[in-house]
Amino acid sequence: MQQSSNKKPIGIFDSGIGGLTVANAITKHLPNEEIIYFGDTAHLPYGEKSADAIRYYCITISKFLLEKGCKMIVIACNSASSAAYDVLVDFFSGQALFVNVVDPLVDAVTGEGYDKVGVIATKATINTGIYRRKLLERQSTLQVASLATPLLVPMIEEGYFQNKISRTIIEDYLGRTDFADMNALLLACTHYPLIRKEIQSYLGEQVRVLDSIDVVSARVRELLTAHQLLNDQRRNPHQFYVSDYTKSFEETTRIFYEESIELEHCAIWK
Numbered sequence: 001m002q003q004s005s006n007k008k009p010i011g012i013f014d015s016g017i018g019g020l021t022v023a024n025a026i027t028k029h030l031p032n033e034e035i036i037y038f039g040d041t042a043h044l045p046y047g048e049k050s051a052d053a054i055r056y057y058c059i060t061i062s063k064f065l066l067e068k069g070c071k072m073i074v075i076a077c078n079s080a081s082s083a084a085y086d087v088l089v090d091f092f093s094g095q096a097l098f099v100n101v102v103d104p105l106v107d108a109v110t111g112e113g114y115d116k117v118g119v120i121a122t123k124a125t126i127n128t129g130i131y132r133r134k135l136l137e138r139q140s141t142l143q144v145a146s147l148a149t150p151l152l153v154p155m156i157e158e159g160y161f162q163n164k165i166s167r168t169i170i171e172d173y174l175g176r177t178d179f180a181d182m183n184a185l186l187l188a189c190t191h192y193p194l195i196r197k198e199i200q201s202y203l204g205e206q207v208r209v210l211d212s213i214d215v216v217s218a219r220v221r222e223l224l225t226a227h228q229l230l231n232d233q234r235r236n237p238h239q240f241y242v243s244d245y246t247k248s249f250e251e252t253t254r255i256f257y258e259e260s261i262e263l264e265h266c267a268i269w270k
């Protein structure tokens, strides 16, 4: 890739607006970078979709972001990263750098001397078995307890956190015997950083609770640096697209992104 490519934007996509947690971290840690965000609100939740459907959506969205000239594409969705990362890297070989949200989280927890790690995520992510496989590839002695926790995404989107409903759901999921004696828990979904504190206080300080936001933005910086693609100055405003627009999506962005943003409808599925 040529030197001047560093001025190009970073594409970030998710099934909807949860990936804004990752976009928020990237814009904070790398303020000189311009981002183009795409939320596939026409197809959410990806967590309930088949791997084949998710792959098809991801290829089309990546084409859109590449047409916008992105130097890197961050798959800011665990369900999409689990089902489609390898496919995207093969399909778009050499056209942009791809970053998934699975590997940085797996790397952060392996080699830390832990015996047992828990993983919670959508059904789509858990069904691929990707976390278990990657964790065991890096640390074969690790015990891995994983659970699909599908109630958490709608709960968070509806603003039900830090209250008795979220406490009951969290306790029901994480109080299961499978999770007893774990040393760390991976929050393998882009929505879950919003309930990290609540989960941490339920599990207590003896369990390390990790989400993907900081580790992913650190990975983005590392890769851009290694490829001499870091931007030195942002020239254009960030852009935020969704494939289906409703007022309530726009209102919900406030939960996930610190600044107020305007969503632009882009009908890529016409």
Ligand code: DGL
Pocket (backbone or CB within 6 Å): 014, 015, 016, 018, 019, 044, 045, 046, 047, 048, 076, 077, 078, 079, 080, 122, 125, 153, 188, 189, 190, 191
């Ligand atoms: N973004 C998805 C994930 O991280 C959660 C929302 C959905 O199921 O679409 O897995």
